[in-house]
Amino acid sequence: MGLFSLLTQELAMDLGTANTLIIHNDKIVVDEPSIVAIDQASGKLVAIGNKARQMHGKTHQNIRTIRPLKDGVIADFTAAEMMIRGMIRMIKNRSNFLSPSLRMVICIPSGSTNVEIRAVRDSAEHSGGREVYMIYEPMAAALGIGLDVEAPEGHMVVDIGGGTTEVAVISLGGIVCNESINTAGDVFTEDIQAYMKSQHNIKIGERTAEEIKIAVGAATDKLDNPPADFVVHGPNIITSLPLEVAVSYKDIAAALEKSLLKVDSAIMKVLEKIPPELYSDIVKNGVYLAGGGALLRGLDKRLQQKTRIPFHVSEDPLRAVARGTGIALKNINRFSFLMR
Numbered sequence: 001m002g003l004f005s006l007l008t009q010e011l012a013m014d015l016g017t018a019n020t021l022i023i024h025n026d027k028i029v030v031d032e033p034s035i036v037a038i039d040q041a042s043g044k045l046v047a048i049g050n051k052a053r054q055m056h057g058k059t060h061q062n063i064r065t066i067r068p069l070k071d072g073v074i075a076d077f078t079a080a081e082m083m084i085r086g087m088i089r090m091i092k093n094r095s096n097f098l099s100p101s102l103r104m105v106i107c108i109p110s111g112s113t114n115v116e117i118r119a120v121r122d123s124a125e126h127s128g129g130r131e132v133y134m135i136y137e138p139m140a141a142a143l144g145i146g147l148d149v150e151a152p153e154g155h156m157v158v159d160i161g162g163g164t165t166e167v168a169v170i171s172l173g174g175i176v177c178n179e180s181i182n183t184a185g186d187v188f189t190e191d192i193q194a195y196m197k198s199q200h201n202i203k204i205g206e207r208t209a210e211e212i213k214i215a216v217g218a219a220t221d222k223l224d225n226p227p228a229d230f231v232v233h234g235p236n237i238i239t240s241l242p243l244e245v246a247v248s249y250k251d252i253a254a255a256l257e258k259s260l261l262k263v264d265s266a267i268m269k270v271l272e273k274i275p276p277e278l279y280s281d282i283v284k285n286g287v288y289l290a291g292g293g294a295l296l297r298g299l300d301k302r303l304q305q306k307t308r309i310p311f312h313v314s315e316d317p318l319r320a321v322a323r324g325t326g327i328a329l330k331n332i333n334r335f336s337f338l339m340r
């Protein structure tokens with residue numbers, strides 16, 4: 001090990017609205033929900049990641065759970081810094097991680113403003129980052145999927161995260177055209193809460209709605225292998241008495257339809273903007289789906305039917321962006337032109 005590598009530690013971070021992943025030495029060393037629990041009186045950190053998530057919706061007045069990111073960008077600076085610091089500390093606890101000088105690559109939504117980018121950079125620097133580089137999420141997703149982003153060939157990626165859906169066409173190491181909308185996993189979860197209230201008179205929390213989405217979430221009401229119904233318990237919104245409701249994937253497809261139409265429309269907008277030479281590459285190569293939203297059952301089939309272009313769900317879509325950020329870090333000189 002050279003002196004440089006002893007003095008400089010490197011890590012790649014997928015700082016997401018829903019989940020934060022850190023790659024160190026080519027391994028995912030942190031994979032935690034992006035949430036912290038704070039003591040209201042002292043302002044001190046009580047829990048982070050999974051532990052804080054377990055408290056979400058169950059706290060008393062002295063403890064507040066905060067998700068520091070909203071719509072893909074930092075919404076609460078103090079909480080974001082606490083979270084980044086705490087997650088970096090998790091690596092230190094797991095290994096002999098020294099951080100005299102920390103080099104970090106962090107991904108950011110392609111629609112970020114300069115102020116939002118500055119916020120991520122400041123938070124990373126305050127958390128110990130000496131050299132901080134940024135890479136746009138769709139570019140990281142494409143690298144993580146294994147696409148040759150430098151080739152003179154069009155690749156299209158749709159990354160449906162917790163806060164944003166990013167649609168981008170990449171060629172020659174750059175984003176040729178893109179759309180970024182705030183309709184993604186968090187909105188799908190809210191749709192399910194609203195649907196359960198309006199259709200079944202049952203009140204459910206964010207965590208239960210997310211469980212339903214994972215268990216029976218679907219983008220179409222015609223699935224070849226439908227999942228079993230998911231049974232939900234909660235209070236009747238009128239009587240407050242306990243209710244039990246069996247939710248089917250068809251219910252969830254109906255609940256998500258309005259939001260999925262917005263995703264369809266973002267994809268159509270990008271397809272309309274693609275230069276013809278790249279369009280034919282995309283028809284040939286297909287479009288890659290990444291992010292947790294890619295796991296919605298039947299989403300690839302739905303999009304394929306709407307566009308008549310093949311859609312592929314990438315391998316381990318929840319980790320594609322983190323993998324790509326790690327690849328960018330490992331090849332920092334080669335990919336410096338992809339970073340800010």
Ligand SMILES: Nc1ncnc2c1ncn2[C@@H]1O[C@H](COP(=O)(O)OP(=O)(O)OP(=O)(O)O)[C@@H](O)[C@H]1O
Pocket residue numbers: 014015016017018019020071072073137160161162163164165184185186210213214217290291292293294295296297317318
């Ligand atoms: N099996 C599943 N089906 C549907 N949605 C899922 C599934 N698993 C996870 N999700 C959703 O995926 C979202 C998280 O995805 P991901 O980790 O890619 O987002 P993120 O990187 O944190 O967010 P962003 O990129 O918007 O900042 C959450 O809304 C989560 O509920």
